[in-house]
Amino acid sequence: MSKTIVVGIADYNIAKDCDVLVTYALGSCVGICLYDPLTKIAGLSHIMLPTITEFNDPRMTLQRGKYADTAIELLMQSMINAGALRIRLRAKIAGGAQMFAPINNKNLAGIGERNVIAVKKELARLRIPIVAEDTGKDYGRTQFLSAEDGKMRIKSVNRGESIY
Amino acid sequence: MAINDYGDLNEIQLDALKEIGNIGSGNAATALSAMLEREVNIAVPKINVLDYSSVCDTLGGPEQLLVGILFGISGDITGMIMFLLHKEFAHMVLNSLVGSEFDGYSGLDEMDKSTIQEVGNIMAGSYVNAMAAMTGLTIDLSVPTMNVDMAGALLSVPAIYYANISDKIIVIEDEFGHEQVGASSHVLLIPEVDGLTKLMKSLGLDS
Numbered sequence: 001m002s003k004t005i006v007v008g009i010a011d012y013n014i015a016k017d018c019d020v021l022v023t024y025a026l027g028s029c030v031g032i033c034l035y036d037p038l039t040k041i042a043g044l045s046h047i048m049l050p051t052i053t054e055f056n057d058p059r060m061t062l063q064r065g066k067y068a069d070t071a072i073e074l075l076m077q078s079m080i081n082a083g084a085l086r087i088r089l090r091a092k093i094a095g096g097a098q099m100f101a102p103i104n105n106k107n108l109a110g111i112g113e114r115n116v117i118a119v120k121k122e123l124a125r126l127r128i129p130i131v132a133e134d135t136g137k138d139y140g141r142t143q144f145l146s147a148e149d150g151k152m153r154i155k156s157v158n159r160g161e162s163i164y
Numbered sequence: 165m166a167i168n169d170y171g172d173l174n175e176i177q178l179d180a181l182k183e184i185g186n187i188g189s190g191n192a193a194t195a196l197s198a199m200l201e202r203e204v205n206i207a208v209p210k211i212n213v214l215d216y217s218s219v220c221d222t223l224g225g226p227e228q229l230l231v232g233i234l235f236g237i238s239g240d241i242t243g244m245i246m247f248l249l250h251k252e253f254a255h256m257v258l259n260s261l262v263g264s265e266f267d268g269y270s271g272l273d274e275m276d277k278s279t280i281q282e283v284g285n286i287m288a289g290s291y292v293n294a295m296a297a298m299t300g301l302t303i304d305l306s307v308p309t310m311n312v313d314m315a316g317a318l319l320s321v322p323a324i325y326y327a328n329i330s331d332k333i334i335v336i337e338d339e340f341g342h343e344q345v346g347a348s349s350h351v352l353l354i355p356e357v358d359g360l361t362k363l364m365k366s367l368g369l370d371s
Contacts, residue, residue: 008217009216009217009316009320009323010327024225024226024227024314024316025220025226025227025313025314025315025316025317025319025320026316026317026320027313027314027316027317027318027319027320027321028320028321028324029320029324048320048323048324048327049324049327066327097317099232099311099313099317099318099320099321100232100234100309100310100311100321101309102309103234103235103236103244103306103307103309111324111325138311139311139313139317140313140314140316140317140318140320141317142226142227142314156314157229157312157313157314
């Protein structure tokens with residue numbers, strides 16, 4: 001019996017066997033799927049912001065799952081601890097939409113795009129290749145990752161489903 | 165006392181926010197009623213300080229389809245206001261004003277979109293005016309921008325913008341009614357924290 005593991009905002013988790021990871025309604029956030037096809041260990045991280053160094057509030061820097069430049073490495077490490085091998089990991093990413101036209105807050109402009117860029121940079125630093133991507137545009141996405149075959153499934157309100 | 169987080173607000177300060185929400189909701193119902201040319205009832209609004217994940221639950225789960233209308237606020241207080249309309253509400257508005265149905269974003273034409281934005285505009289104005297009248301502060305609204313999508317995806321925008329400040333936001337839940345039709349909307353007030361300090365100071369509630 002496969003079970004579904006929900007990954008919340010600024011959170012990450014791993015799954016094995018035939019379990020499925022899901023993160024709901026990615027908007028400008030980015031969901032990063034990592035998968036080791038040999039051990040069938042899957043991991044999913046839901047980041048909100050590009051980098052931890054932009055913020056210096058110590059209460060917030062405790063939440064390492066929130067930032068692209070800290071969360072992905074944590075996810076990778078927990079997958080390695082579970083038996084995955086770094087060189088076998090492949091990434092599939094989704095999200096990073098621009099949900100609203102920019103208003104008067106300049107910092108907000110292009111945050112989805114900046115998240116995607118930060119995720120790509122971090123994956124390049126960790127030498128994990130990106131094999132599929134469903135990012136940008138202006139709509140929300142729910143992201144599933146199956147540990148059985150490493151397939152990423154994206155569901156949205158108006159655009160149906162896609163499997164990568 | 166400086167307010168660093170919405171969680172730092174005390175009971176009296178929360179009551180003041182609730183009062184702003186009450187007056188704003190009352191004004192919004194009056195404005196809505198005038199616009200739709202029919203009686204619009206309103207239940208006592210529920211006002212809470214919630215974290216983002218509970219906001220999603222309040223709205224019917226992260227995948228709930230909603231209309232989101234976002235405004236920037238500037239002047240003495242900066243931040244955002246976001247209106248989230250349930251589909252019954254959007255339907256009530258479209259049906260009364262332009263005689264069309266609400267069936268998701270792809271089914272909305274330009275007229276429908278600008279109608280919904282205009283209603284959002286007038287309602288946002290009601291809350292902002294309530295806040296300005298009570299505090300004497302100058303608060304300006306930007307032009308609205310809208311989308312129809314999953315609650316979680318719409319909420320990611322304010323969540324991200326304030327992720328470095330707080331995980332909590334002020335949520336006003338309004339239940340508008342017309343004849344047998346109930347239509348709920350949620351208003352998210354998202355002032356930046358120094359705006360919140362200013363707001364409390366102007367009400368004499370800063371200590």
